[in-house]
Amino acid sequence: MNIKKLHFLSGLILTLFIGMHLFNHFMSIFGATTHLEWMDNLRVVYRNTVIEIILLLAVCIQIFSGLKLFFSKRQYVEGFFHKLQIWTGIYLAFFLIIHVGAVMAGRFILELDTNFYFGVAGLNTFPINIFFIPYYSFAIISFFGHLAGIHSQKMKTKFFGLSIAQQSGLILIFGILMSLIILYGLTNGFAGVEIPEAYEILKEKGI
Numbered sequence: 001m002n003i004k005k006l007h008f009l010s011g012l013i014l015t016l017f018i019g020m021h022l023f024n025h026f027m028s029i030f031g032a033t034t035h036l037e038w039m040d041n042l043r044v045v046y047r048n049t050v051i052e053i054i055l056l057l058a059v060c061i062q063i064f065s066g067l068k069l070f071f072s073k074r075q076y077v078e079g080f081f082h083k084l085q086i087w088t089g090i091y092l093a094f095f096l097i098i099h100v101g102a103v104m105a106g107r108f109i110l111e112l113d114t115n116f117y118f119g120v121a122g123l124n125t126f127p128i129n130i131f132f133i134p135y136y137s138f139a140i141i142s143f144f145g146h147l148a149g150i151h152s153q154k155m156k157t158k159f160f161g162l163s164i165a166q167q168s169g170l171i172l173i174f175g176i177l178m179s180l181i182i183l184y185g186l187t188n189g190f191a192g193v194e195i196p197e198a199y200e201i202l203k204e205k206g207i
Contacts, residue, residue, distance in 0.1 A: 007065035011150075013058040017046060018143060022178065028116065028185030032193065035116045035185070059100055063093045081168045085149020088142035095139045110201060117195055120186045121202035124193045136186075137179045144175020 001009075020042050028035040046055065066089050106114045122132035148171040155164045162170070187193060195202075 003065050003068055006061060007069060010058040010061040010065065013054065014062055015147070017055055020045070022140065022143075022182065025119075025182045025186060026178070029181060030185075032116050032188075039115055056100070059096050063096060066090075066093055079152070081149045081152035081165070083149075084145050084172070085153070088145040088149065091138060091142045092146060095135070095142070099139070106202075112198065112202075117193075117199045118202065120193050121195050121199050123183075123186050124188075124195060133183065137183055140179040140182060141172075141175050144178065145172050148172040148175070 024035060024038050024042055027038045046052065070086060070090060103114050103118075106112045106118050112118055122128050123136065148168040151171055152164055152168040155167060158164070159167055184190065
């Protein structure tokens with residue numbers, strides 16, 4: 001299996017998980033309780049040793065193979081969506097390194113449940129939310145932007161009369177809208193979320 005196929009396969013695995021993860025975050029628009037209820041349901045699927053090892057391996061393979069492809073002199077870039085695919089991939093590599101590292105630190109060093117409140121502590125605390133709002137928003141947009149770039153490369157025919165560029169554009173627009181909706185939910189309609197005392201340490205450390 002060459003590195004492109006390995007990158008694609010690890011990407012498929014991560015896309016399945018990220019899809020569930022973003023759906024869970026989307027449910028935050030109905031409140032923290034609903035988010036936590038859905039998280040408990042979804043954790044039945046992915047919160048076990050075997051699946052977590054597969055996901056961590058997929059993250060490592062995705063980052064390594066993506067960076068290797070990026071720095072390859074054979075890489076030929078043409079068109080907006082191809083460029084978008086590459087640059088969003090670089091941002092996602094940066095994000096995954098930090099985000100997965102933070103989650104691992106939260107679970108095994110700080111011994112916290114990395115739930116809704118772990119994720120939103122930075123988003124709802126000034127001034128560190130100046131960093132975390134674009135940090136998370138760009139990650140969601142980059143995920144859909146990366147998908148849009150891949151779609152533009154893989155798709156060969158029109159769909160419902162839409163050109164391939166239009167289809168990819170709709171994927172990107174959907175990602176932008178999703179980032180706004182999820183940000184709205186994770187900040188309680190921009191009014192702010194009250195963070196439990198156990199997670200106050202995250203404010204202090206800027207996680």
